[in-house]
Every structure is written in structure tokens, then in C-alpha cells.
Amino acid sequence: MTEQSYPPNLVTDAVDGVRKRHRKEIRFRLLGLSAILASLGFLVFFIASIVTTGYGAFVKTVVLVDVDLTLDSLGLEDGYTPKDLEEISYRTVARNAIRDMFPEVSGRSARRELTGLLGAGAEFELKDFVLKNPDLVGAPQSFWMTASDDFDLFNKGGAREETATQLSSQQKDWYRSLLRDSRVKTTFNASFLTASDSRDPELAGVWGAIKGSFFALGICLLLSFTVGVLAAIYLEEFAPKNRWTSLLEVNINNLAAVPSITYGLLGLAIFLGIFGLPRSASLVGGMVLALMTLPTIIISSRVSLQAVPPSIREAALGIGASHIQAVFHHVVPLALPGMLTGTIIGMARALGETAPLLMIGMVAFIADAPASVLDPASALPVQVYLWADSPERAFAEKTAGAILVLLAFLVAMNMAAVVLRKRFEKRW
């Protein structure tokens, strides 16, 4: 070979070019990584802000109030009956109690501000307390009472000025003096989980909504699981391959992508308009959700039927089982865990769905938990929507609290699906 000499700048150019290309390579890779980090960062920010806001819904501020339970102040005479205890005006007793703690306050508006420190449910708390402990009647008692929502926000916000635009400076002073006497504390707010909706934020809870969601999901499960699984069995095991069944298949795939609000319109026009079923009932809600989840369940059930190897079917047919026996005795039981997994995931989606429920009138203010599927009901996501719309600031943390409850149910359902899949997954 002859000695060949390259011009020197050709070599350095080439090296420079390679370096540049490698830097480009790193930049491109970082671009991909940052896309993922941005998405995940949003998720973290999202969950963190919901948790920090919603945490407040599970704790409440209570105030230690000295209540004068002497017969005189309760308006009772000796030899009172338990029935008399029920008829006392606890509203007045509670008001007097808080007024007695700040005797220097006078004037109508100042006294109204003072009683405004107590929550709207104070009288009922007091009544429950007295009815449960009738032997304490006759002497002054100290008693923890739920504070009003503005007071609650002020306390939980660390008593910073900007957290309490609703409180007057006088009310803030009372708060500080109560705090000095260690008469203010925060406790677990059990009523958030056991009470139903209310106009007063400190009384509002999610129980009615949970029950409504439970009824609706029950109806939805019943309808969509039976119909969905049977439809999947037909399509996968019995249907002839012709134009009709392929049309059916395309149809099901398209139904799965129809916007959920459309199902609400269908429910409004047909279930309410033609069948005349009651508005706002969880029965109708469940039916609409069932229509919506049906395509998802059919698709996932077909996938799990496809996963059962043909040898199972052939073995059953070979020893004389009819086609239906082979399918129902052998194939379906093997595919069932997969079908259940798909169903749970479908149910989780249905639980979070709001728009179709709004269409059939599940947006009303409902103060009582529904007793049956025909009663007007709310649902968890609808409750979130209603509270989010509410102008009172204290409802913001209630909304986030309801979201936490909703997310807890969703996480539990998805975990159940994962466990089920792990446990029964078979590799053929």
C-alpha cells in the first residue's frame, strides 16, 4: 500500500462532526426523559395538592365550651321526664354558653358574631350529648363543640390573617383568647364520612354520596357483567365469521370510544323520557353506567376467552361434551378471573364517571342518604362537582376530601384487579 496523506483539517472536521452528533444524541435522549419527567411531575404535583387541600376535610376544630346544664338554665323542673330533655331549646343553651364565656360582649351584632364561632350543628351535638348522658344534667359541664367553618379554616390555616377574610377582628381576638386558655383543638372529623350533604360546610359529609355510588355501581355490575360476559362468549365461541359479526365487532369497538355524555343523553331520552323511570335515581344512574361499561367488559372478556388454549375445548368435545357444555363447563371457568379483572377495571371507570349522571338529573342537593335504588341520590363524583361549584371557601377542602375518598376507592379496586390477575394468571 502506498502512503496516503489526508489534509489535516479533514480529520479534525470529522472528529468535530462526530462530537457534535454525539452531543445531539444526548440532547435527544434528554428530551425524551424530560417528557416523561414532566408528565410524572404533573402527577406528583397533582396528587400532592389534592392531599394537602383535602387533608383538612378529615380534621375539624373544636372549642371547649362551659355549658351550664343546671335545671334552671335548661328550663326544667325537678322530676323531669326523658321526654322533657328532648324538648329543650338547645340552640338557646348553646348560645348562652358561649355568651357566658365572654360576658363583656354586648350589642346585637357583637353577640351574633360571638355565636357565629360555633358551628351550625352545635345545638344537635349538645342535644345528643345530653340525651346520652342524662345523669350529667344539673351541674355545669365542659364540652367540646364543633366550631364554625370560617373559624375552622382560620385555625387550620395557622391563624394567618389571609386565611380568614370572613372573620372580623373581634372574632380573631376571641379565637386568640380561647387558644391561650387551650380551649381550641383539632380532632378527627368522623362526621365527614358518616354525614350526608349539607348547606353548612362543617356538617357536610360524603356518606349519602358513597351510598348512592354503591347502589349505582351495584346495578351497573349486575347488568354489564351478565350481558357483557354472555355477549363475549357468543362472539368468541359461537358466532359464525360473517359480515354481521364483523359489523358487531366494529360497533362494539366504536361504542367504547363514544363520549360518556352521549350515554347520558340516551338515558335521558329513553329511560326517563320513554320508560318514565324516576329522575335522579341511582337505578337509572346504574343503567346508564352499565351501557357505558358494557363495551369495555365485552372487549376484555373476549381477550381472556382467547387466552384459553383450544386444547381445552377440543378435549371436552372429544369426550362427548356438547359445544355449550364444553364452553360453559371448561372454557368459561378458566377465563373467569380475567373477565373479573376486566370487570373491576370497568367498574372503577364507572365509579369516576360524572357527565352521564348529570344528564339524568343526579345533580340535585340531597340531604339524606338514599334508602333504595329508586330514591333520589347523589354519587361521589357528582358530590365533588357540586361542592367544587359551591362559593363557600370551606367547601374547597371538603371537595378535595371527597376526591381523596373517591381516589381511595379507585386505588382499592385497581389493587384488587392487580391481585386477582397475579393470583390466577395462568401461562399455557
Added chain:
Amino acid sequence: MALASDKDLAGHRQSQLAIERVVRFVLVSCAATAIFITLGIIGSLFFEAMRFFRDVPVLDFLFGLEWSPQTALRADQVAASGRFGAVPLFAGTALTSIVALTISAPLGIFSAIYLSEYATLGTRNLIKPLLEILAGIPTVVYGFFAALVIAPALRNYGAQIGLDVASESALAAGLVMGVMIIPLISSISDDIISAVPRSLREGSYGLGATKSETIRKVVLPAALPGIAGGILLATSRAVGETMIVVMAAGLAANLTANPLEAVTTVTVQIVVLLTGDQEFDSTKTLAAFALGLTLFFVTLTLNVIGSQIVRRFREQYD
């Protein structure tokens, strides 16, 4: 002995056949439910919309520039005197969807590229389910987040740099909607990119291309039509999304292309028209069905075209 049981056997077989016929009938009718749902959707939307179009001409609805249905509520007016020109709603829907897609398309596609080309199997198995969580969060939760956190933040930020951002803006709704759609785009893109055969990549490496050059000049061009199909599916999702826009976009019709202003969308108006307390047959409620019909056809078209493309490019090299 054998003769006696022959008859039994025949009878047994008869009854079994009868049972099988019944079972088969039940199965067929369950499968047919899907058809009935479709017919129910189309039928109910179509008939109610036809009643609406008796009061308001189709062309006025599709091309009218003014939407103010509330005036139709007043008793001293004839039903059709509210304005039912849906163009502002279509424009608002388009605007929020475009904002959503400008967020989700780059993030989704780049996530998919990283996951399918760069990430190790362990990272991939960790990150994919985490991304899927974004798709599993209920939309009402996103709506709350958009209204409570994103919209005020945008407003404050806008005020700092001298921009007037409405408290309910298309930008806030679209941004959050975009985040919701990321997993949809990234999982479809991931499928499509993985379907591009190794031989194409190896040919490119053999010519001396770096990995990113291979991705940009070989893999992405091969996968692009399929990814476009996925974006059509995502568009359909954005157009049909309800709760985020109900809570974070506006309620009043506003014909604008500025994402900082409040706009209203087709789905928002359906909710607004149907959640009040009016009788079922008013022009106002019927208008909701006309909007629903439009929404159904637009999303159906996007879905059919999108899924056709995605399927073709998923199986292109099989």
C-alpha cells in the same frame, strides 16, 4: 334392555337440544344488546334533534354565529327566539382541544420514544403503569384541579407579565385536558414505534447513524402515519371531554381564538341546557340533543378514521 333405553336417550337428547337452543338464544340477544345501544343512541339523538330542527333550521344551527339559548326561556317569547348558532361552541371546542393536543402530543410522543427506544425493561415496567395512572384519574378530579389550582395560577402569572387571563380560560382547561390525554398518545405511539421492524433500525446503524439519527430519520417517518392516527383518537377524546371544561372553561358563548379568554364548548352547553329545571320538550333541551348528535358524529368519524390508521400501521410489517 338396550331397546328400552334408546327411547330414553332420544328424549334426553331432545331436551338437551331444547336447552341448547335457549342458551344460544340468550347469548345472541346479549351480543345484540350492543347493536341496540348504538341504535338507541342514534335514534334518541336523531329524533330529538329533528324536533329541534323543526324550530331552528339546520343551517342556522350549523353556521350561526350567535349562541344565546337562555332568552328562549322567557315566557313572553316564542320558543325559537333564542339564538342557536353553534359556531362559537364549535370554535371553543376546537380551541380547548388544540391547547390539549399541543401539550399532550409532544409529551406523549417523546415519552413513547424514550420508553420504547432508550429505557431499560425495568424502567419501562415502572414508568408505564405510573403514566397510566394519569388516564385512570376521574375527569371531575381534573376539573377541580384545573379550576382550583391551574386557573388561579395562570391568572396570577398572566397579571405579572401584563396579560389579562380570564378566571375561566380555554388555556387552563386545555392544559389539564392535555395532561389527561398524555397516556393515550404515549401508549398508542409506543405500540406503533415498537412495530417498526428491527431490520430498518439495523440498516441505519450499519450506515453509521447514531441512535437518535436512526429514530428521527428512520423510525419516526415509518411510524408517523400511525402516530397521527393515535392523535386523531386523542382528539376525539378531547372533543368529547365534559367535566374538565364544565368546571374550568366558561359557560357563556364567546367566539375567539385567544386561549386566554373564556370559551364554552359543545359538551359544556349540553350540560348547561339539561341540568336546569325546565320541561323536557322546550327548544332549549332539544338543542342539547342536536349538539349531542353533532358531537356523536364528529367523535365517531375521528374514531373510525383514527382506529383504521392505527390498526394498519400496527400490523404494517407483520
